[in-house]
Amino acid sequence: MESFFSTFLQEAITFFAIMDPIGISAIALSILSSNITKSEINKVAYKTTLTIIIAFFVVLIAGEFVLKIFGLDINSLKVMGGLVLLLMAISMINGNNSLVSNKDRKPNEELAIIPIAIPIVFGTGLFSTIIIFKHEAKDFIDLISISLAYCINAIIFYFILKNSIYIKKFLGVTGQNIITKLMGLIVGALAIQFIISGIVALTKGYLA
Template sequence: MDPIGISALALSILSTNITKNEINKVASRTTITIVIAFFVVIIAGEFVLKVFGLDINSLKVMGGLVLLLMALSMISGNTKFKAEEDAKQNEELAIIPIAIPIVFGTGLFSTIIIFKHEAKTFLDLFSISLAYCLNAVIFYLIFKNSIHIKKLLGVTGQNIITKLMGLIVGALSIQFIISGIISLTKVYL
C-alpha cells in the first residue's frame, strides 16, 4: 500500500470541492472495504486458486509482474486516473475505483496469498492480519488527512514519497518473480 500516493490519486478522482466531512466518509468506506477484502482473500484466496488449478508460484510470478508494473508507474509518475465527477458521488467512488482496484488490486491480492502460504503457524497468520490492519489504520489516517498532507508536502514532496515507495514495491516484486520462477523451475524441470 502507498497511502500518500493513493491519497493524492484519490484526491484527483474525487470532487475538487470535497469537504473535510466528505473526505472522512470516503476514507472510512475505503478502509472498511479493504479490510473486508483482506479477510475474504486470507480466508478463501487459496480455495480460489485450487478451483482454477493455479500454483502459488505462478501467482508469485504474476503478482510480482503486477507489482513491478505498479512500481514502475509510481516511479515514472504515470498514476493519473480520471473519473467523471458529475456521474458518480464521492462515497460511491470510495468503494470502486478507490478501494478496489486502486488500493486493493491484484498486487495486494497476490501479496496476501503469498504471505499466507508462507505462514507456518497461527501466530504467523495473526501477525499478517495485525500488520495488514495496522496498515489499514495508517492508510485511513493519511487518507483522512490527505488534504492537509497535500498542502504540507506540496506536489514535489508527494512525488518524492511516491517514487521512494515505488522503489520498495519494485524490489519486493523482483523478489516475488525470482522466487516464483525458481520454484516453478524445480517443479517443471
C-alpha cells in the same frame, strides 16, 4: 519472538509500500469533488478503509481456495504477481497513473468503494501479496502477523486519507512524488524477489 517481529516488520513495510497511502490520497483527491468538505472526506476515508479490510479477510480466507478451483500453482501466482508489482513499481517511479485523470460524477461516498478502495487501493498487487504471504505462513501466529501488519496499515491509510487535504498542502506535489517514487523502489525490489522465487520453485518442480 524476535522472528515474529522481524516477519511482522517485513510484512508491514511491504503492505505500506504497496498501499502507498500518501500517493493514493493524492489520486483519491483528484477523483473526488474539488470542493469536498472535511465531513465528506471523513466518510470517504471510513468507507474506503472498511472496504479494504473486508477485502483483505476475504482474500486471506478464500484466496488459496480460488486458486485451487482454477488449478493454479502458488508459484505461478508469485511470478505473475511479481510482474504486476513490477509494472506498478515502474509506474510509481515514473510518476504515471492513468487513474488520476479518471473523473467521475458520482457522489463522493459512492466513489469510496469503487474505484478508490477497489481497485485503486486494493488491486492485484495486494491480492497477490496477501495470498503469497499466507502460503508462506507456517502457523496461526504467522497469520496473526499478516493480519496485524495489514490492519495497522489500513488504519494508517485511514488517517492519511482523512487528512489528505492538509497533507497535500503541506507536502505539495513534489513531496508526494518523492514519497511515491521511494515506495516504488521498495515495491520493485519485492517484485523481483517474488519473480525469482516463483521461477526457481517452478523450475525445480518441472525438473524433479
